[in-house]
Amino acid sequence: MPDTSASRRDVLKAALATGGAAALSACLEAVGDEPIPKGVDDPKTLPDRQFAWNDSLDRDEAGNVVLPEHHLFLYLTYDGEGGSDGTPTDADRERLTAALRTIERAYERSNRGVVFDLGYSPAYFDRFEASLPASVDLPPPQGLTPVDTPTLDEQDALLQLASDRSDALLAVEEALFADGGDGPETLNGVAVRGRLGDVFRIDDRRTGFIGPGLPAANQGVGGIPEDGPVPEAAPLFMGFKAGFAANQASEASVAVEDGPFAGGTTKHVARIRQQLDKWYTENSHKEMVKKLFSPQLAESGAVEGVGKNLGDDSGITGDIYEATDETADEFGVVGHAEKAARGNRDSEGNVRTLRRHVESTDNDNASLHFPSYQQAISEFEAVQEAMNGTDIVADNPEIDPRVKNGIFRYIFVENRGNFLIPPRSLRAFPTPTGADTA
Ligand code: HEM
Known part of the structure; x- marks a missing residue:
């Protein structure tokens, strides 16, 4: 009998973080012979928007999208026939297409199967003579807060895969990055037709997880006090729920509208170390709500426990975020969500970014992988600027x-x-003009 208990989820989480063949065996022992649903016969029938995962993902009782529990972020360097600084060949494109379609044939696009998207960095596009069209806003990454000096991720590509079954993610890695093409011939019983390892080298491998119970079970890492304060019900280390449907952009609205990459999107990914000793020792629940949501929501008692009672809306209304300055003056503290919301609405009041952040214990420290999807990177930068709150800091000595x-x-x-x-x-392997790719 497969083990469906909390310990099985922990094995699946720990195995993905470790990676490799022994980790995959440990997963298979934990899941027994419980099958993973197969994918489609014809991957061309899948949505053209790679990142359009929502229709195939579960929803909670309030209608919020439930992300798969386990996430694998593979930062990739092009290593195909064109040479590492050269341009990919058509044969590389065919190999990559065949590899990606292998995943889609092998696994259902769902929480129980695998969802993924593959993105390319500005550094990837730099190898071509042509530039990206004006319809794509993709500047190189840069530091975006006055208080951090991040390492800039300039690998060529990022493949993010997610599933409730981390054995599927490990099997994809094992089959598609096998050395010298001598890996398994099948993936979930489906013939492997192309290998990612023929065209990419893994530069960095990062793992993530999300879901009630997982942060509490995995809080024995750096950055979190030793007495284990993370609530059992919390999907995230800071003890609250995030990603409410009403505060997320729709997939359609973050798609690039014009030009050859219409239907694509831009993705910013930050990796953020969390140091939660003071979070848990200095703040009551009410103070946490003040700092994470808004002092106004803390005063009205709007957020109970981890915030499940909020339903599908964080409660950060226009009235609240437009009054952020006054609220900061009154309370001497400003909330994360109210501050960010100031930059997160378009001229018609619609939410501009789709956030899909997950926790991580990579390097034995609590951290967060923060992918945000939006039409243009400048929109993310505006949201980050709003979150920085430089204007509020300047006006408020406290x-x-x-x-x-x-x-x-x-x-x-x-x-x-x-x-x-x-x-x-x-x-x-797109070209900047979108031309000449199969
Ligand atoms: C550990 C790190 C973080 C945690 C625990 C966290 C948590 C939250 C929570 C609980 C909310 C309110 C509920 C919701 O709307 O989802 C929120 C909102 C939001 N956060 Fe974060 N967040 C983190 C980092 C970030 C970062 C780095 C950004 C980057 C700009 C960001 C941008 C936003 C935005 C745009 C909103 C929505 C505001 C709105 O438009 O209503 N968050 N976050």
């Missing part, structure tokens, strides 16, 4: 860049990368 300024006291940005997620039709 608030410092790292103190009482939302959650800045507890989070430290270690990496930043920018990627273009092309539409599926251009996902295999």
Whole structure:
């Protein structure tokens, strides 16, 4: 009988973080012979928007999207026939297309199967003579807060895969990055037709997880007090729920609208170290709500426990974020969500970014992988600027860049990368003009 208990989830989490063949065996022992649903016969029937995962993911009772529990971020360097600084060949494109379609045939696109997207960095596009069209806003990554000096992720590509079954993610890695093409011939019983290892080298491997119970079970790492304060019900280390449907952009609205990459999107990914000793020792629940949401929501008692009672909306209304300055003056502290929301609405009041952040214990320290999808990277930068709260710090002697300024006291940005997620039709080694790719 497969083990469906909390310990099985922990094995699946720990195995992904470790990686490799022994980790895959440990997963298989934990899941027994419980099958993973197979994917589609014809991957061309899948949505053109690679990042359009929501329709195939579960929803909670309030209608919020439930992300798969386990995430694998593979930062990749092009290493195919064109040479590491050269341009990819058509044969490389065919190999990559075949490898990606192998994943789609092998696993259902769902929480129980695998969802993924593949993005390309500005450094990847630099190898071509042509430039990206004006319809794509993809600047190189840069530091975006006054208080952090992140390492810039300038690898060529980022493949993010996610599943409730980390054995599927480990099997993808084992089959598609096998050395010299001598890896397994099948993936979940489906023939392997192309290998990622023929065209990419893994530069960095990062892992993540999300979901009630997982942070509590994995809090024995650096950055979290030893007495284990993370609530059992919390999907994230800071003890609250995030990603409410009403505070997320739709997938359609973050898609690039015009030009050859229409239907694609831009993805910013930050890796953020968390230092939560002070978070848990200095703040009551009410003070946490003040700093994470807004002092107004703390006063009204809007957020109970981890915030499940909020349903599908964080409660950060226009009235609240437009009054952020006054609230900061009144309370001497400013909330993370209210501050960020000031930059996170378009001219019609719609949410601009789709956030899909997950926790991590890579390097035995609590951290967060923070992918954000939006039409243009400049939109993310505007949201980050709003979250920085430089204007509020300047106007308010009680608030410092790292103190009482939302959650800045507890989070430290270690990496930043920018990627273009092309539409599926251009996902295999796109050229900047979108031409000449199969
Ligand atoms: C450990 C790190 C973080 C945690 C625990 C966290 C948590 C939260 C929570 C609980 C909310 C309110 C609920 C929601 O709307 O999802 C929120 C909102 C938000 N956060 Fe974060 N966040 C973190 C980092 C960041 C970073 C680095 C950014 C980058 C700019 C960011 C941007 C936002 C935005 C844009 C909103 C939505 C505001 C709105 O438009 O309503 N967050 N976050």
